[in-house]
Structure formats: structure tokens, C-alpha cells
Amino acid sequence: MAAIEILGLEKTYMVGFWHKRPKRALQPLHLSVDEGEIFGFLGPNGAGKTTTLKMLMGLVFPTAGTARILGREWTDPEVKAQIGFLPEQPYFYDYLTAHELLNYYGQLSGVPGKGRKQRIEEVLQRVGLTDVKGVQLRKFSKGMLQRAGIAQAILHNPKLVFFDEPMSGLDPLGRREVRDLMEQLKQEGKTVFFSTHILSDAEALCDRVAIINKGELRGVGAVEDLTSTVQGKVEVVWQGTIVPASMKALGADCHVTGDTVRAVLPENQQDAAIDALRRERIRLIAITPLRTSLEAYFVEKMQVEKLQQSQTAGKTV
Amino acid sequence: MSRIAYIASNTFREAVRDRVLYNLIAFALLLSGAAIFVGQISIDIERLVVVNLGLTAVSLFGVVIAIFIGIGLVSKEIEKRTLYTVLSRPVRRWEFIVGKFFGLAGTLVVNTFFMGIGVFGALLYVAHKFTRPDAQILVALYFIVLEFLIICSLALLFSSFSSPLLSAVFAFSLFVIGSFADDLRGFAGLTHGFMRWFATGAAYLVPNFSALNVISAVAHQQGPGGTLILQNTLYALFYTTMALSGAVLIFERRNLK
Numbered sequence: 001m002a003a004i005e006i007l008g009l010e011k012t013y014m015v016g017f018w019h020k021r022p023k024r025a026l027q028p029l030h031l032s033v034d035e036g037e038i039f040g041f042l043g044p045n046g047a048g049k050t051t052t053l054k055m056l057m058g059l060v061f062p063t064a065g066t067a068r069i070l071g072r073e074w075t076d077p078e079v080k081a082q083i084g085f086l087p088e089q090p091y092f093y094d095y096l097t098a099h100e101l102l103n104y105y106g107q108l109s110g111v112p113g114k115g116r117k118q119r120i121e122e123v124l125q126r127v128g129l130t131d132v133k134g135v136q137l138r139k140f141s142k143g144m145l146q147r148a149g150i151a152q153a154i155l156h157n158p159k160l161v162f163f164d165e166p167m168s169g170l171d172p173l174g175r176r177e178v179r180d181l182m183e184q185l186k187q188e189g190k191t192v193f194f195s196t197h198i199l200s201d202a203e204a205l206c207d208r209v210a211i212i213n214k215g216e217l218r219g220v221g222a223v224e225d226l227t228s229t230v231q232g233k234v235e236v237v238w239q240g241t242i243v244p245a246s247m248k249a250l251g252a253d254c255h256v257t258g259d260t261v262r263a264v265l266p267e268n269q270q271d272a273a274i275d276a277l278r279r280e281r282i283r284l285i286a287i288t289p290l291r292t293s294l295e296a297y298f299v300e301k302m303q304v305e306k307l308q309q310s311q312t313a314g315k316t317v
Numbered sequence: 318m319s320r321i322a323y324i325a326s327n328t329f330r331e332a333v334r335d336r337v338l339y340n341l342i343a344f345a346l347l348l349s350g351a352a353i354f355v356g357q358i359s360i361d362i363e364r365l366v367v368v369n370l371g372l373t374a375v376s377l378f379g380v381v382i383a384i385f386i387g388i389g390l391v392s393k394e395i396e397k398r399t400l401y402t403v404l405s406r407p408v409r410r411w412e413f414i415v416g417k418f419f420g421l422a423g424t425l426v427v428n429t430f431f432m433g434i435g436v437f438g439a440l441l442y443v444a445h446k447f448t449r450p451d452a453q454i455l456v457a458l459y460f461i462v463l464e465f466l467i468i469c470s471l472a473l474l475f476s477s478f479s480s481p482l483l484s485a486v487f488a489f490s491l492f493v494i495g496s497f498a499d500d501l502r503g504f505a506g507l508t509h510g511f512m513r514w515f516a517t518g519a520a521y522l523v524p525n526f527s528a529l530n531v532i533s534a535v536a537h538q539q540g541p542g543g544t545l546i547l548q549n550t551l552y553a554l555f556y557t558t559m560a561l562s563g564a565v566l567i568f569e570r571r572n573l574k
Contacts, residue, residue, distance in 0.1 A: 013574075057405040059573040077407045085405035091397050093327070095334040107323040108406045152402055162405075 001071055003160050003191040004033040004056070008065035011051050011215075025051045027216040028065060033193055033208075035159075038186050040202035040209035040223075041195040042298060048215040049195035050088055053164050057085050070159060081110055084153035088164040088195075090145060094138035098129055098148050101137060102155055109156035119155065127151045128177055142169040150178065154185070161185060163194035167201055179205055203227070203294040211301055218301045226297045232267045233290040236274075239283040246276035260285060320408055321416040328420020329427075332386055342428065348374035349435040353442055363443040368454060368536040371436035376461045376532065378432070379425055380492055383465050386424070387472025388484035390417045391564075395573055404573070411565045418473055418561055425465040433458045453540030460529045460541075463553035467524045468492060470560035477564040477571070495526035524556055 011026040026048045033039045043049050054060040056067060056074060067074040070082055092101050102120045111119060124130065127147040132140075140148065146169045153161055166182075167175045182192050182205055196202055202209055203223060210220040219226065236252070238261055243254045250272055252263035265273055270287065277284050292300075352370035359366045391414070394400040403413060433454075440451065471491055475484035494501070498520060505516035529549055531541045541549075 013572075054401075054573065057401070059401060059404055061570070061572055077409055080405060080407040083405070085402065087398060087401040087405075089398075090402065091399060092402070093331065093399055095331055104323065104327050105402065105406065108320055108403065108408055110407065149402075 001035055002032045002068070003035040003037075003070060004031070004039075004193060005068040006031040006052070006056075006065070007067060009052065009055055009062045009067055010064050011048075011055060011060065012063045025215055026055075026062075029212075029217055031210055031217065031220065033191060035191050036186065036189055037207040038182060038192045038205050039194070040206035041193065041212065042197065042199065042202055042209050042294075043195075043212040044197055044302070046214075047212045049212060050164055051215075052212075053085075053087075053162055053195060056162065081156065082159045084156065084158035084161040086149045086153040086161075086163045086166055089168060090149035092137050092145065092148060092152075095136060097134055097136055098124060098132045098140075098151070101148065102152060105152045106155055111156050119157075123151045123155050126154075126181065128174075143171060143174050146170055147174070150181065158190070160191045160193065163192065165196055166194055167196065167198055175201070199293075199295045199298055209294070211298060213302060219297075223294060227291045227294055233264055234267050234270050235286075235288045235290055236263045236265065236270075236277075237261070237285040237287075238263075238277055239285055242280070242282065244276055244280045244282070246279070247273060250276065264290065320412050321419065324403075324408070324413060324416025325419035325423060328390070328417050329423050332421065332424040335386070342378075342431070344378060346432070346435050348378075349432070349439050352436075353439045364440065365536045367439050367443050368436070369532060371439055372454065372457050372461070372532040372535070375429060375432040375436060375458065376464065376530075379429060379461060379465050380468055382428060383421065383425055383468040384472050384485055384488045384492070387421055387469050388476050388481045388488060390421060390473055391476040391568065392479070392481050392484065400573060410569050414473060414477070414561065414565050414568055418469055421469045421473075422466055425469065426462055429458055429462055429465070450538040450540065453535045453538070456541055456546065457531050457535040459546075460531055460549055463549055464526055464529045466553055466557045467495075467526075467560070470557040470564070471524070474560045474564040474567070477568040491523055492526065495524040496530070497527065498523055498525040499527040525552065529553070 006029050008028040008030055009026065010024070010028040012022045012024045015021050015023045029048075029052060041049050041052070051060060055062050056069065058075060058080075069079050072079050093104075096104065099120055102123065103116065106116045106120065124132070127150050129144065129147050129151060132144070137145065137148065146166070150163070150166065153163065163182075166178050170178060179201065182194070185192050206223050208220070208222050209226065211218045239259060240261060241256050241259060243256070243261055243263075247254065247263055247265075250265055250269045252265040252269075252273065254261055254263040263273070267289070274284065274287070349371050352367045352374070355366050355370060391400075394403075400413075404410065436454065436458075437447075437451075440454075441447065468488065472484060472488045475487045479487070501516065501520040501523070505513055505520050508516055528545075531545075534541065
């Protein structure tokens, strides 16, 4: 079953002094996210990621379209008992301590009073917020607030978690911990939907991603599929600084770095390259198929769009 | 229902931890203290002065607290985005508004209770004993609480669609106009044609705070009767329900950008 089905959600804001000028924040969006997957929602700033998330959370009303979450209408308040949400750059009631905040959110989410205290301790430990008892949130750093935000999103053990820019404000160690946490959530059978513009995080974590720009979906698919449309080339790495002539003859593009050589050559020359290295008695370290990175795919999508825009502008002129 | 109670309880906690609230209470207590001082230098009318000044202080500072906190109840939550993590839970928007209302109303009731103790303390200090008519002060305090309920709901109504500054201006203006509602009705009776309709409509639309103000009567030991208590109670509940319904209707449709 699909955890999320977005069926043509779209949003147009009326802007200007008299609210007469329409500004489309999201074109009709059709998207499906399977249960148990980590799904990345990628796009540059202002692409429409947060608008989509806000509509799914019922914070912003769509101009048209509908959605289903965990098989039910997304407007059904009871669905919300099974989802967790971390907003972008979260800000909480700063007069509360982390324990009080989580207790309040636990009450609102229907976490039973019995065992709530223990659950709060577990969750705080899980996000690395220990030793914060009695400390009001106004004294928290940005990274600590982000952790508190993640804690409130998973407090009630939701089946589906929405994270809006979860790595924002975190140091490299914190980012790593959040990545680990998201993988753990997946192992627990939960669905994770997160928006980001940090592509390396998405590439490392996601089963599937969708790319959105200027409110329009530009591509969607499994990370392997999006990144394997390359080139048909392999990278061969061997020990030493010698580049045999036979390798050059195969059309390899070789670079010597320290005491290793990296050569990129067509995939159909792979066997010949291995034979050549064997003949020269050179120690082979690795052969890896070259893939496009998600970043390259993303940049390509953005560039295509820019090109289309400039062509349209040219026609208009 | 319990979610409303949780939201109300958190709103109460926020108000209690807000330092501005303590400043206002301290100021109100100071005014009650001043009532004692003025009472001592007012020969034979100590009781009148203490009751008048004390209850006016309770009313005025309660109104300031109600407007000051009420105008930020919704708009501050939107501005600071604290609302996002509340409404993304199984909380309906009307529950949020009603919870916020009860939280602020509860804060003001507790406030009035303590300030009322201050007034009775001041009265005991100058009169050395309580008399039967002093019980009418309780009715005046009850009417002040009813006044607060209306102001809370109006502040929430304005807060649900406008900025804190504009909400404060609207709420305070309505408080001032409502305090002269009887005069407005009198003025309507003196006019003709369209102006009469307009003035009458405005007089009945604005909250009638003058009917809730019995401070002077109580100070002169002319307490309100049971009919007025019943009428004022029903009127305050009706007006509050209407204003809260308006706040809910607006908030239910609002995009939280």
C-alpha cells in the first residue's frame, strides 16, 4: 500500500496589495510514496517543497487536488495520530523544557500517560539530548532545537514521518546521527519522507527521490535508476605509478595520485584492461562502474529547465 | 475535549511564566496599596475610595493583560511557527482556539482571585472589619471576570486574522466604545433616519461593558440585583460564544504560510 498518494495537489497564492495577482507555488503534483521507504523530496530553495509538506499537514489549503495518507483522506485528523512532522527550522515554546514540550506534544498526540515519561526519556536519548532536564528551550542551541524537533516528530511512534530539511543547523556529527536515525526508522518499518537540498544526504539515504523546481515535478525514481544512466564507463584503480602503454592504447584516461593510478575507460574495454594489468604483473585494487551522482542528475535537470526557459524567452523576443 | 484542556493548560503556563504578567500584577497590587493610602487621607469615605480604586485597578489591569496576551495567542504562534507542530497532530483548529481561550480566561480568573484578595485586604486594613454589603464586591468581581471573557474572545477574534498591533488597537477601541455603550444607545435615541439605524446597530453590536461595570454602585453599597446578574451572565456568554465562533470560522480557513 502507498503511504502517501498525492493526487494533483496544487497551490496558487493571491499576492499584491489587493490579493488580485495569482502566484503559483505548486503546479498539480502527482506523487506516490510506498510504505517503508525513505523518500527524498529534492529541490532548490523556493521550489515548493515546504508548501507541499504544509499542505499534507493541513497547515495550508490546496487550490485543487487531494491526497491520501496511510490509505485515508489526508484531512482526517485521526491520520495525524500516525504521522510525525518536523518543520523547517523548528521553533518551540521556549518557556518549556524539552521534557515539558514532549509531554505536551505527547498529550496532544494521545500518548498514554502511563509510560509517557519513559517514552520521553527514550526519545531524548535517541536524538542525543541527554542532560537537558530543567533547561528551558530558549537556552538551546540551533542544533539542540533541531534534535528536540526530531524527538517530537517520533515521540508518538508514528508510522510515517515527514522531515522538512532535517539536517539544517546540524554539525557533521549531528547530520550523521540523523542519517543513522532515519535508517533505523526505516528498519523499524516506518516510512520517511524528507525534503532537502543537500543532495549527498539524499543519495546516501533515499530509496527513491523526487526533484521539484519552481513548483513543478521534474523527475522521480529510484536513486539507482536516476544515477545509472551513465556513460557506460568503468574506473580501474591499480597500485603503483606506472601507466602501461597497453592501457593507453585502450583509450584509458589515466591519473596518478600518490602510489595509485586511476583510469577511466569504456566498459567494453574492461576485460582487456584487466588482461593488460595482469601481463604487466601490476596489482589491481578496484574496478567500479562509473555512475552519475545525484548531484549531476539534479544539475542536469535544472540546466535543461534553464535552457527551455531561455529558448522560450528567445521565441517571445 | 482533553486536547482543549491540554492547550488551555499550556496557555496558562505560558502566561504564568511571562514576566510581563508579573509586572502587571505587581502594578495592580501597588495601586491597591495606593487605595489604602488615599483611603486613609479620605475622612469618612475610606471604604468608598478603597472599593472604587481597588476594583478599578483589578478591572483595568485585567483588561490590559487580556488584550496584551490575547492579541498574541494566535498570531504569535503563527509568526513563531510553534503552531505547525501542534496542528500537525490530531488537533482540530477549533480545539486550538477554544483551548487558547480557556487558558487565557483561566489566567485572568486566577489573576482576579489574587487581586480580589488584595482589595479585600485593603478594605480590612482601612475598615478593620467586613460588613454585609462588602459581599457585593464579589458580584462586582464576577462582572469583571465576565468583562474579561468578552475581551479575551475579542482579542482572539482579532488575533485570528490580523497582526498583534492591529489586534491591540481593535480590541482596545472596542473596550473603550463598549464602556460607553449606554451613552451610545442614548445618542441613538436622539438621532433620526439613517443615523438612528446606524447608531442603534453600532450600540448593540459593540459589547456593552457599561452594564458590567457596577464598581461605583458597589462602592456606594447599592449592589446589583439577581436579574442583572442573570442578564449579564447570559449576555457575556452569548457575546463570548459569538466572538469565539467568529475566530474559529476565520481560523478554519486561514493558510498558515
